[in-house]
Amino acid sequence: xxxxxxxxxxxxxIARDRAIVAKTVTLVESTNEAxxxxxxxxxxxxxxxxxNARRIGVTGVPGAGKSTLLDAWGKRLLDTGARVAVLAVxxxxxxxxxxxxxxxxxxxxxxxxxxxxxxxxxxGLALGGVARRTREAMLICEAxxxxxxxxxxxxxxxxxxxxxxxVDFFLVLAIAGAGDELQGIKRGIFELxxxxxxxxxxxxxxxxxxxxxxxxxxALRYAPRRNARWNAQVMTASSLxxxxxxxxxxxxxxxxxxQADWIDEQRKRQLTLSMWRTAEQQLISSxxxxxxxxxxxxxxxxxxxxxxxxxxxxxxxxxxRWIAANLPVPKK
Ligand SMILES: Nc1nc2c(ncn2[C@@H]2O[C@H](COP(=O)(O)OP(=O)(O)O)[C@@H](O)[C@H]2O)c(=O)[nH]1
Ligand SMILES: [Mg+2]
Numbered sequence: 001x002x003x004x005x006x007x008x009x010x011x012x013x014i015a016r017d018r019a020i021v022a023k024t025v026t027l028v029e030s031t032n033e034a035x036x037x038x039x040x041x042x043x044x045x046x047x048x049x050x051x052n053a054r055r056i057g058v059t060g061v062p063g064a065g066k067s068t069l070l071d072a073w074g075k076r077l078l079d080t081g082a083r084v085a086v087l088a089v090x091x092x093x094x095x096x097x098x099x100x101x102x103x104x105x106x107x108x109x110x111x112x113x114x115x116x117x118x119x120x121x122x123x124g125l126a127l128g129g130v131a132r133r134t135r136e137a138m139l140i141c142e143a144x145x146x147x148x149x150x151x152x153x154x155x156x157x158x159x160x161x162x163x164x165x166x167v168d169f170f171l172v173l174a175i176a177g178a179g180d181e182l183q184g185i186k187r188g189i190f191e192l193x194x195x196x197x198x199x200x201x202x203x204x205x206x207x208x209x210x211x212x213x214x215x216x217x218x219a220l221r222y223a224p225r226r227n228a229r230w231n232a233q234v235m236t237a238s239s240l241x242x243x244x245x246x247x248x249x250x251x252x253x254x255x256x257x258x259q260a261d262w263i264d265e266q267r268k269r270q271l272t273l274s275m276w277r278t279a280e281q282q283l284i285s286s287x288x289x290x291x292x293x294x295x296x297x298x299x300x301x302x303x304x305x306x307x308x309x310x311x312x313x314x315x316x317x318x319x320x321r322w323i324a325a326n327l328p329v330p331k332k
Contacts (some may be wrong), residue, residue: 006038010045013144021117021144028136031120031129033183034155043136049143051267053085054256057151057161058175059189063158065199065239066152069173076249077148083115085146087137089153089163090121091132092278128281131162135274136321138166155189165190165273168263169255172196174216177207190223195251202238209236219283227262230255293322 004012004023012020028039058066067088074084086107110116122133138149153163155172164170172193190196196216201209217234225232232249237244256263287293300314309317 002059006041006045009038009042013042013046013140014049016144018114018117018144021140022119024140025133025137025260029125029133031125033291039136045138046139046143048177050139051142052145053138053142053149054166054252055138055145055149055169056252057153057160057163057167057170058173059153059155059170060175060199062156063174064155064173066173068201068239069197069237070150070152071107071109072245073248074113074148074150076105076245078110078113081115082148083109083117083146084113084148084150085117085119085138085141086110086146086152087119087134087141087149089134089151089159090120091127091130091154091156091159092187092307117144117146127158127162128277128284130159131166132274132278132281135166136164160189160192165270165277168259168266169194169252169253171252174212175200175201175214176205190232191226193220193232194227194230194255195235195248197244197248198234198236200238200240200246202237202241206236212236219271227259227266229262230259260277287322290322290326292325293318296321 004020004027009020009024009027013024024042027035027042030036030039058070060066068088074086077084107118111118119137122130134151141149147165151163151167153159153213170192172189172195174196174197186305198209198216212233213236220232220234232265235244235247235251237248239245275312296318300309300317302307304311304314
């Protein structure tokens, strides 16, 4: 149970109290039934105060330099007086446990700045839960007046798709590998990218990064786009030297200026999509946690092993029983 009341959460967030912002994010991460109820009330009250940030997703393989880039970029924004929030989404952190320490040390400037809010990935939540938490944490941060909303996610599994569905601009980080091959670029990701940044373009890597940039730009030209009116750019940059960060900022600035209408439309689509995703998740979790379903599933498993039924038939029985028990046909 949260120690704060719903109105303490809401008022504290709107008053930009960073400790309460953190507690409110903790509230939406909770899977406790009473907390979920309170979280829904808090989110409803905050909804009219949200939506005013530039939402940017950053993906790339572990070690691509996402956190380092966000610290450098975030510092530049903070220097102009802006408020910056960074949320991490890392479904692998549950297993490796490594990224949280990494994020904190790589974002030392942001972590220490009063106008920044940095939040590592929650552990112990399935991807669907992480996606909901991140969407809600983003709205909380917006209500708390953060103007730049970054979501860092690892480019493995499905998390980058989930993040691309909640941001306005999606940046993919690539690094030119030792053998000139590109790391961290999967085919499908081109469709999601609004820009690709060949990162760590410094020292010996600089020339390789230029080659990689040209190759990627050529490859990107033929990739299907989610926004037909925006040509995804490939850039090079180094967060260590700062080279390329001016260009990156200029590109992102131009995107938000030119694409305002498209962003509006996309946010509407994202809201509907998130309703569906959440509904799917709720159905699945109540289905999987239903005692009678679990019991029937054990029986069916035995029948499967005895080759008395097929997985398809067993699945149909499971669904039919659950639907009959939970969605009774209305009586006349
Ligand atoms: N040479 C070079 N190294 C970098 C750059 N950015 C990050 N790194 C290093 O790459 C490693 C991984 O960085 P990190 O930001 O934690 O990557 P993340 O896992 O993508 O968040 C660290 O050792 C960084 O110091 C860069 O621009 N140039
Ligand atoms: Mg990181």
